[in-house]
Amino acid sequence: MMSYTFSLDWFFVTLIFFTGAYCMAVSRNIVKQLIGLEIISKSALIAVISSGALTNNINLAQAVIIVLILVEAVIVATGLALLVKNYRLNGSIDLEKLMSLKG
Amino acid sequence: MIYHSLLYIVIAVSAIMAVMAKKLLNAAIMLAVMSIAVSLLLFNFNAPWAGVFELSVCAGLITVLFISAVSLIKKEDDLLKEGRIKYAILPFLAAVTAILSGIYLMPYFEYLTNYAREAAQNPGVGEIIWTYRSVDLLGQLTLLACAVFVIKAIFAKRRIEE
Amino acid sequence: MISEFLSYSIVPLLSALAIPFLGRKNEKITEILANVTILAGLINIGYILFNPSNHRNQYSTFTQDGFTLLMIFTIYLVAMCVVFFSTRMNDRKIDKNSYYPLIMLSVSAMCSMVMARDFFTLYIFMEALAVTSFALITTDDGRGGIEGALKYFLLTFPASALIIIGLALLMIVSGGFSFEHIQAQIIGAPDFLTFLALSLILLGFLIKSGMVPFHFWTPDAYQGSYSPVSAYLAGIVTKISGVYAIIRLSMFFKLFDDKAYKASEMLLLIGFASIAWGAIAAMRQKDFKRMLAFSSISQLGYILMGAGTFTTLGIIAAIFHLFNHATFKTTLFLNSASLEKNAGTTDMKKLGGMEHNMPVTSWTSIIALFSTAGVPPLSGFWSKIMIIIALWMTGSEFYAAAALIFSIVTLAYFMIMQKKIFFGKANPEFAHVKEVDFTLLSPVLLMSAIIIAAGVFFPYVYDYLANTIATRMVI
Missing domain, CATH: 1.20.5 (Single alpha-helices involved in coiled-coils or other helix-helix interfaces)
Known part of the structure; x- marks a missing residue:
């Protein structure tokens, strides 16, 4: 039954990817950027599990996803640490104020 | 199948609401809702290990990290003076993307199902x-x-x- | 993963984990441990690489892949120079018990990355490397550094999502991510889906490596970060995290024969744009480090063009240019660090006539910049001429001519830099500035010696490139 949902899966992968990418493209708020990043990585995760279901190798997909979730947690922790440090140094979470160096 | 599609709709709607949320705290909560829906989806895919990790790490740990980071930021900085219009048109743009990908990408995704494999003795x-x-x-x-x-x-x- | 080389990544990892415990009381122990770990690795890989009997057997007792061997040597070489330099620089502001472990961890991640035989393994170590480089960029709390780090962060992780989607497609088409799987798939049935999957992964790595449409974070990160860190990032980290994978992928695209010409065209175009934009922007810069950052973008373009020909000659030329880039860019960035330490600034407008004050720094800069611009007989000349020949032979005469012209532009902007900083009218404000001491100069002198040696003994280098790398292109 599962392999028949493949095209539905990838339809929603494109939709969710678009939502996250739009958020990262328009927002100036760094927290919003991180949220967009989370949404994008969720769509990549759904792509992996659906490919695993199609090729009947769901266990490999699970092994991959467990690593991906760990990567995601590390990335978010690093991003939030950078954000908090930037807030302490510059007092802002605005991306446009970062553009002081130009070249 | 219906449950599966319903989960997808929850994921997509909560993603859009997380992007559109005015307060960062609400955005973090919508992200948690999305994570829970994704983990239910993983259970439905018969992938319980990945589902458990998603539920505990993404819905749990990452939400806590987000909320604690947001709480460090002062209230007046919470909402930057950004134009709301670019967020307000997001549902419309998402609908356009959905229709376009339904028309143009769906046939290709249908074609990809030809690559389906028989169930093998997987470890x-x-x-x-x-x-x-x-x-x-x-x-x-x-x-x-x-x-x-x-x-x-x-x-x-x-x-x-x- | 090549298991016989696993120690090159495990030893730095263990050293990084040990440093906070051993060096808590005395930071001297931290420095000694870091230097000894890297030096031991460098001697070890150097012994393997330069032992004549290994060379005669074409390294067949060690590995199937000479590319990995050369990259491990380059990683340890640059890391050694940077670690030794920062030890002697002895900046009291930085926290040594987190700075040295981060360098060890990134050495470990890079070595694992070049040893990976599987795209997913490569991806994990690349993320670990990216995460360490953010912390390294923000080492000395500069405002510019954190800007560069945030821009890098927000650009590099959407690219990761593209790579993951490409991996998902690879899983559909070949059922796994390992290089052998993909190679067998391409040789057996070179269909469009494999091409699409590899192209998505290629696009992700192009964004990560800071090519021209996505280059905005590079100058900020290099200019704003702690000086030895900029040498480390520009010399090896960003090259391994992006360009290494692109060269690896181009070896797979080569198997498609003529079917991959669109990917080739895209790579050549992006390479040309990087060369042109980097060179033109470098001419306008006022700051030495920022100019070097743009020059780095421009040199990346050459590597990309070489790899983008998808021919054996082009790929080995790209590999050799990657090695050369590590040597000359490390020299130049370490020289800028010496300038910053003794003169207090890297602003090209203020500096002048430093040649009398810092003669060794001046002359090593000249060697490195001549190698960058491709003046014979230095090593950069040979890699550039190989890239240009490869471009000409595949019928891309326009790009070959452009590569030639922009290497003259490279010479021009470096001569302007050299004239402003080292030659020309001396600024009395800097009359008291002395040359840095010999221990700080030794990494730069070592790199200059390697630049000259690799150029003069080019037949031996070519022998290695042709016999050990080119004949076993994939696997």
Whole structure:
């Protein structure tokens, strides 16, 4: 039954990817950027599990996803640490104020 | 099938609401809702291990991290003076994307189902992780060590120069 | 993963984990441990690489892949120079018990990455490497550094999602991510889906490596970060995290024969744009480090063009240029660090006539910049001429001519830099500035010696490139 949902899966992968990418493209708020990043990585995760279901190798997909979730947690922790440090140094979470160096 | 589609609709709607949320706290909560829906989806895919990890790490840990970071930011900075219009048109743009991908990409996705494989004697998750992909464990170890030292380095106490 | 080389990544990892415990009381122990770990690795890989009997057997007792061997040597070489330099620089502001472990961890991640035989393994170590480089960029709390780090962060992780989707497609088409799987798939049935999957992964790595449409974070990160860190990032980290994978992928695209010409065209175009934009922007810069950052973008373009020909000659030329880039860019960035330490600034307007004050720094800069611009007989000349020949032979005469013209532009902007900083009218404000001491100069002198040696003994280098790398292109 599962392999028949493949095209539905990838339809929603494109939709969710678009939502996250739009958020990262328009927002100036760094927290919003991180949220967009989370949404994008969720769509990549759904792509992996659906490919695993199609090729009947769901266990490999699970092994991959467990690593991906760990990567995601590390990335978010690093991003939030950078954000908090930037807030302490510059007092802002605005991306446009970062553009002081130009070249 | 209906349950499956319903979960997808929950994921998509909560993603759009997380992007459109006015307060950062609400955005973090919508992200948690999305994570819970994704983990239910993983259970429905018959992938319980991945589902458990998603539920505990993404819906739990990452939400806590987000909320604690947001709470450090002062209220007046919470909402930047950004134009609301670019967020208000998001549902419309998402609908356009959905229609376009339904028309143009769906046939290609249908074509990809030709690559479906027969169920083979696949090894279990534990066997894959410990035997076939054991190098990835070194990668995870490196990644965790990196995370510890990165947090330590970013929040290191500086010596004040006399 | 090549298991016989696993120690090159495990030893730095263990050293990084040990440093906070051993060096808590005395930071001297931290420095000694870091230097000894890297030096031991460098001697070890150097012994393997330069032992004549290994060379005669074409390294067949060690590995199937000479590319990995050369990259491990380059990683340890640059790391040694940077670690030794920062030890002698002895900046009291930085937190040594988190700075040295981060360098060790990134050495470990890079070595694992070049040893990976599987795209997913490569991806994990690349993320670990990216995470460490953010912390390294923000080492000395500069405002510019954190800007560069945030821009890098927000650009590099959407690219990761593209790579993951490409991996998902690879899983559909070949059922796994390992290089052998993909190679067998391409040789057996080179269909469009494999091409699409590899192209998505290629696009992700192009974004990560800071090519021209996505280059905005590079100058900020290099200019704003702690000086030895900029040498480390520009010399090796960003090259391994992006360009290494692109060269690896181009070896797979080569198997498609003529079917991959669109990917080739895209790579050549992006390479040309990087060369042109980097060179033109470098001419306008006022700051030495920022100019070097743009020059780095421009040199990346050459590597990309070489790899983008998808021919054996082009790929080995790209590999050799990657090695050369590590040597000359490390020299130049370490020289800028020496300038910053003793003169207090890297602003090209203020500096002048430093040649009398810092003669060794001046002359090593000249060697490195001549190698960058491709003046014979230095090593950079040979890699550039190989890239240009490869471009000409595949019928891309326009790009070959452009590569030639922009290497003259490279010479021009470096001569302007050299004239402003080292020659020309001396600024009395800097009359008291002395040359840095010999221990700080030794990494730069070592790199200059390697640049000259690799150029003069080019037949031996070519022998290695042709016999050990080119004949076993994939696997």
